[in-house]
Amino acid sequence: MAVLEKTPQRVPGRPALRTRGVSLVWRPRYVLVLTIGIAVLVLGMAANIGRGEYPISIPDVLAVLMGGGDSGQQFIILELRLPRSLTGALVGGALAVAGAITQSIARNPLASPDMIGLTTGASAAAVFVIVLGGGFGTVGGFLASAGLPMAALVGGLTTAFLIYGLAWRRGVQGFRLVLVGIGLQAMLMAIVHWLLVVAEVFEAARAYVWLNGSLNARGWEHVVPVSVALALLLPAAFLLAHVLGALQYGDDTARGLGVPVNRARSLLLLVAVGLASVATASAGPIAFVALVAPQIAQRLVGGARPPIGMSLVVGAALTVISDVVARTAFGATELPVGIVTAVLGAPYLLYLLARYGREARA
């Protein structure tokens, strides 16, 4: 498999599509796995939309989504339940793509956005608003609830630029970037812990829910920012993806292959930061999706680095299916989706590790 990717000449049964600067190879396994992944995602969304106090069967859900169904079902699905599922899918996908990019740039499977501080800045800002915003009476409380996603977004972006600025020394190396990131991440986590200790216990509990990532009561206003971010940044990610392949061999080799290393890496990081920040602002730092989805995608597809398209689908499907479980597993008590993503994602990653132990030696 790996050999096929490295050899430039045509391979029988693998027709290549080449235009200027871009080439694609027909890989049956990728296409098959991607199709299955999308089918799982759609079914998961339909199941998630169907579940609730007024259950709707999966065929009915699909019918409404195609434009049919009666007006009651249309209202429940389109106004109440679809935005939540869509937010879940988009946020999960955005986090997974961000993870695929940072893991590829750092050449380190642990370097997901939450590990290197990109989402922790958002967490610190949000917990700050939750814990200290409640102290200013009802007006302050209202501002706090309206401004929470904004605070998270600003916190995330500020942290990202701080990390990038601090890691800059005649260019940015993946290694230095990751180390600066974990330095800042530790500081921000300490601030979060401190806020949790000084807070009233019920505010601490609210902050804890946010910190675990929740899709509770997400409406169209949460769908819009994530879809805009994905619409802008995803094409950029795909266009730059071939650069990731070259960066995989190390900076010097990539430069030798004609990649403008610093510029390409800055752009890719910008894409990852944008996706991770907007996703975190919408649904909180949903745990583990950014780390596990690219790794699962890579092991399903094969290859030397996390594939972007497949990561998107795996992240979306994982988040949506986790949301189904989070909403229904404990009856009336609804868990934050981030708890379930870890509980579902971790064993699956472990299974893949055991099964594909040889490939994991990358």
Added chain:
Amino acid sequence: MKARLTYGWSVLTTPAAPAPAVGGLRRRRLAGLALLAAFLVAACLASIAVGAKAIPLEGVWHALFTPTGTEDDIVVRSLRMPRTLLGALAGGALGLAGALIQGHTRNPLADPGLLGVNNGAAFFVVIGIYAFGVTNLYGYVWFAFAGALVASVAVFVLGSVGRGGPTPVTLALAGAAVSALLAALTSAVVLIDVQTLDAYRFWAVGSLAGREVEIAGQVQWFLLAGALIGLASAPALNALSLGDDVARSLGHSVRRTRTMGVVAITLLAGSATAACGPIAFVGLVVPHIVRSFTGPDYRWLLPASALAGSTLLLAADVIGRVVVRPGELQVGIVLALIGGPFFVWLVRRRKMVAI
């Protein structure tokens, strides 16, 4: 020896690495170790002398060498000395464990928590609070230690089941997976029961406050065993850092070395976490600081990391007692707030020694 090698193997006789550089390196390492030891002594003294109650230096001296049971004597001997001892032990354990885990996973992002130690301990402590009503520090110790043990055994077994055995990548990923799983379960329990959250959040910051001498006594033998196993594995770890295949061809058993390493890390980090709660950052940052003067040789790196870990933890604890008087800031928080910028500065200033 040299003559025999020369026979028929002329390539080997070309002069090797220049000797003066090696001498310089040794001097730098010895100087670094001496400096660390001096810092550690200073940190211990500061930790005994500084606190919420202002005690003059002669009072401290009196308490240390000719105690007569005055109020100052009691504060120094029953509060500050156990706390200092525990801080030094836990810091050393975390520093050593950090150097070991970074060596075994060959990943500069690894810290002792990667084997699931922190999250396992946290989960068991939460279970202890929620299901068994444990709310005192002595009770937490055994729950936390058991949790650390169970989690890291699970990580090691799961990271070893693939055909290649325990490789750096599978260990790191298995650790991340198990940690995330345990953290999620911890969150679930804490979110179901607010009272558990109320007790847990104070354990979760990591602190030396209120730990009496019995707590260090509960974990001291595990710490000692972990330190001995860890230090003994230094030569094998040097071979492992050349890659598994090279280490194997040099006659080391990769599987046995890694098993020993995981046992040592578990004992060290598990004890420290059981005694103080999860303290991040010591295990992560200390090896990077130390590596800048020892280089990658684990025979120097491991002991120096232990010394630096003790110093760092004690210094942070002293600072935490001073900054928000009359209250105090938990050592885990101080460590990250001071260690973070320092680490960033270090990363920017020096060329980090890659693993």
